[in-house]
Amino acid sequence: MKAIAEQPPQVAQAIGIKLEDVKAANVRLQEIIVSGEHAAGVHIKHGEFSGDIEIRKIKVEANSEKK
Structure with missing residues (x-):
């Protein structure tokens, strides 16, 4: 929460699923x-997967209107 509060409001990003440093089958x-405004449905960083990855039915509504 502290890291989010220190960022300017225009930098905030909505992320549906965020996985970091994951090892999975x-x-x-x-x-x-x-x-x-800067929406992302799925964010995977440093993932190691030995099997299947299935990602379905992702809906991202990136709203770029200024308020």
Whole structure:
């Protein structure tokens, strides 16, 4: 929360699923809905997967209107 508070409001990003430093056999993600100016449905960083990755039904509504 502190890191978010220190960022300017325009930098905030809505992320549906964020995985970091994950080691897994299989991953299944589905029905993810996220909206915002810099929205991202799925963010994976430093992932190691030995099996299948299934990502389905992602809905991202990136709203770029200034308020």
